[in-house]
Amino acid sequence: MSKITGGCLCGEIRYEMEGVFNVAVCHCRECQYASGGGPNYIALVPAPAFAFTKGEPRRYTRPGGSGQAVTRIFCADCGTPLASEIAMPVVAVKLGGLDDPAPYKAGVSIWTCEAQPWHPIDTAAPAFPKNPSG
Numbered sequence: 602m603s604k605i606t607g608g609c610l611c612g613e614i615r616y617e618m619e620g621v622f623n624v625a626v627c628h629c630r631e632c633q634y635a636s637g638g639g640p641n642y643i644a645l646v647p648a649p650a651f652a653f654t655k656g657e658p659r660r661y662t663r664p665g666g667s668g669q670a671v672t673r674i675f676c677a678d679c680g681t682p683l684a685s686e687i688a689m690p691v692v693a694v695k696l697g698g699l700d701d702p703a704p705y706k707a708g709v710s711i712w713t714c715e716a717q718p719w720h721p722i723d724t725a726a727p728a729f730p731k732n733p734s735g
Contacts, residue, residue, distance in 0.1 A: 607699040608655070609676035609683060615655035616683065618694060622646045624705050627693070628720055629666050629712035635673055635682045640720050642696040642707055643685075651684070651692040658683055666712060667732060709733065 608615040623645045632641035658674045665671035669688035675681060685693040696702045710722050714730040722728055 605699060606654075607683075607694070609658075609679050609681035609698065611676060611679035611681075613656045613678050614653065614658050614676045614681070614683060616651065616653045616694075616698075618644070618646045618651040618692075620647060620650040622650075623709070624696065624707045626707040626710045626723070627712050628710060628716035628722070630715045631663075631665050631671060632712070633715075633717070635685075638717075640710075640716065641682075641693075642702075642705075643693040644696060644699075644705065646692045646694050648686075648690045648692050651694065660686075666715065 604617045604619050606617045625643055625645060626640045627643055628640040635641060659677040660672050660674055662670050662672040672686040673682065674684045676683065681698060682695050683698050684695060687693055696705055707726060709726055710728040711732055713722055713728050716722060
Protein backbone atom coordinates (compact mmCIF):
# COMPACT_ATOMS: atom_id res chain seq x y z
CA MET A 602 0.00 0.00 0.00
CA SER A 603 1.41 3.39 -0.95
CA LYS A 604 2.10 6.09 1.58
CA ILE A 605 0.08 9.29 1.63
CA THR A 606 2.14 12.37 2.40
CA GLY A 607 1.51 15.89 3.56
CA GLY A 608 2.82 18.76 5.60
CA CYS A 609 2.55 22.41 6.48
CA LEU A 610 2.55 25.49 4.26
CA CYS A 611 6.18 26.46 4.95
CA GLY A 612 7.53 22.90 4.57
CA GLU A 613 9.08 22.64 8.04
CA ILE A 614 6.74 19.80 9.07
CA ARG A 615 6.14 16.69 6.95
CA TYR A 616 4.18 13.52 7.68
CA GLU A 617 3.08 10.28 6.09
CA MET A 618 0.24 7.86 6.64
CA GLU A 619 -0.99 4.66 5.09
CA GLY A 620 -3.96 2.38 5.09
CA VAL A 621 -7.67 2.73 4.63
CA PHE A 622 -9.37 5.46 6.61
CA ASN A 623 -12.69 7.24 6.95
CA VAL A 624 -13.10 10.87 5.97
CA ALA A 625 -15.43 13.14 7.93
CA VAL A 626 -16.46 16.77 8.07
CA CYS A 627 -16.38 18.00 11.67
CA HIS A 628 -18.56 21.01 12.46
CA CYS A 629 -17.67 21.25 16.18
CA ARG A 630 -16.89 24.66 17.63
CA GLU A 631 -13.30 23.63 18.36
CA CYS A 632 -12.74 22.80 14.68
CA GLN A 633 -14.26 26.14 13.70
CA TYR A 634 -11.61 27.89 15.79
CA ALA A 635 -8.85 25.73 14.28
CA SER A 636 -10.01 26.33 10.70
CA GLY A 637 -10.79 30.02 11.00
CA GLY A 638 -14.54 29.51 10.79
CA GLY A 639 -15.50 26.59 8.61
CA PRO A 640 -15.74 22.91 9.40
CA ASN A 641 -12.67 20.68 9.26
CA TYR A 642 -12.33 17.96 6.65
CA ILE A 643 -10.45 15.17 8.39
CA ALA A 644 -9.09 11.70 7.67
CA LEU A 645 -9.51 9.44 10.70
CA VAL A 646 -6.24 7.49 10.64
CA PRO A 647 -5.24 4.76 13.13
CA ALA A 648 -2.47 6.29 15.26
CA PRO A 649 0.12 3.60 14.35
CA ALA A 650 -0.38 4.39 10.64
CA PHE A 651 0.56 8.09 11.03
CA ALA A 652 4.05 9.52 11.59
CA PHE A 653 5.85 12.84 11.35
CA THR A 654 8.88 12.52 9.05
CA LYS A 655 10.32 16.04 9.30
CA GLY A 656 10.27 18.68 12.00
CA GLU A 657 8.61 18.81 15.39
CA PRO A 658 5.11 20.28 15.47
CA ARG A 659 3.63 22.21 18.38
CA ARG A 660 0.75 20.78 20.41
CA TYR A 661 -2.08 22.38 22.33
CA THR A 662 -4.41 20.26 24.50
CA ARG A 663 -7.81 21.14 25.94
CA PRO A 664 -11.16 19.39 26.47
CA GLY A 665 -13.28 19.06 23.34
CA GLY A 666 -17.06 19.17 23.12
CA SER A 667 -17.23 15.52 24.16
CA GLY A 668 -15.37 16.32 27.38
CA GLN A 669 -12.37 14.25 26.24
CA ALA A 670 -8.96 15.83 25.68
CA VAL A 671 -8.17 16.94 22.13
CA THR A 672 -4.59 17.77 21.20
CA ARG A 673 -4.30 20.14 18.25
CA ILE A 674 -1.10 19.67 16.25
CA PHE A 675 0.21 22.56 14.15
CA CYS A 676 3.35 24.12 12.69
CA ALA A 677 4.89 26.64 15.09
CA ASP A 678 6.44 28.56 12.17
CA CYS A 679 3.55 29.05 9.72
CA GLY A 680 0.59 28.07 11.93
CA THR A 681 -0.82 25.41 9.60
CA PRO A 682 -3.21 23.10 11.48
CA LEU A 683 -2.05 19.55 10.71
CA ALA A 684 -3.96 17.06 12.84
CA SER A 685 -5.65 16.39 16.15
CA GLU A 686 -5.06 13.55 18.57
CA ILE A 687 -8.36 12.47 20.07
CA ALA A 688 -9.41 10.07 22.83
CA MET A 689 -9.67 7.16 20.44
CA PRO A 690 -6.48 5.58 19.08
CA VAL A 691 -6.99 7.75 16.00
CA VAL A 692 -5.32 10.83 14.53
CA ALA A 693 -7.68 13.26 12.78
CA VAL A 694 -5.51 14.50 9.90
CA LYS A 695 -6.60 17.73 8.21
CA LEU A 696 -7.16 16.99 4.51
CA GLY A 697 -5.90 20.44 3.49
CA GLY A 698 -2.36 19.46 4.47
CA LEU A 699 -2.21 16.43 2.17
CA ASP A 700 0.00 16.79 -0.88
CA ASP A 701 -2.96 15.59 -2.96
CA PRO A 702 -6.28 16.02 -1.14
CA ALA A 703 -8.40 15.76 -4.32
CA PRO A 704 -9.19 12.01 -4.19
CA TYR A 705 -10.88 12.15 -0.79
CA LYS A 706 -14.57 12.78 -0.16
CA ALA A 707 -16.19 12.99 3.23
CA GLY A 708 -18.42 10.05 4.02
CA VAL A 709 -20.04 11.56 7.12
CA SER A 710 -20.65 14.88 8.87
CA ILE A 711 -20.18 15.01 12.65
CA TRP A 712 -20.98 17.54 15.37
CA THR A 713 -23.66 19.10 13.18
CA CYS A 714 -25.33 20.41 16.37
CA GLU A 715 -22.58 23.07 16.46
CA ALA A 716 -22.57 23.85 12.72
CA GLN A 717 -23.00 27.48 11.77
CA PRO A 718 -26.01 28.34 9.58
CA TRP A 719 -23.64 28.98 6.68
CA HIS A 720 -21.84 25.59 6.94
CA PRO A 721 -22.84 23.35 4.03
CA ILE A 722 -23.86 19.87 5.17
CA ASP A 723 -23.95 17.16 2.50
CA THR A 724 -27.45 15.70 2.67
CA ALA A 725 -26.34 12.67 0.63
CA ALA A 726 -24.02 11.50 3.44
CA PRO A 727 -24.90 10.44 7.01
CA ALA A 728 -24.86 13.29 9.54
CA PHE A 729 -24.65 13.08 13.32
CA PRO A 730 -25.34 15.78 15.93
CA LYS A 731 -22.21 14.65 17.83
CA ASN A 732 -19.87 11.65 17.36
CA PRO A 733 -21.53 8.56 15.89
CA SER A 734 -21.88 5.77 18.44
CA GLY A 735 -20.42 2.35 17.86
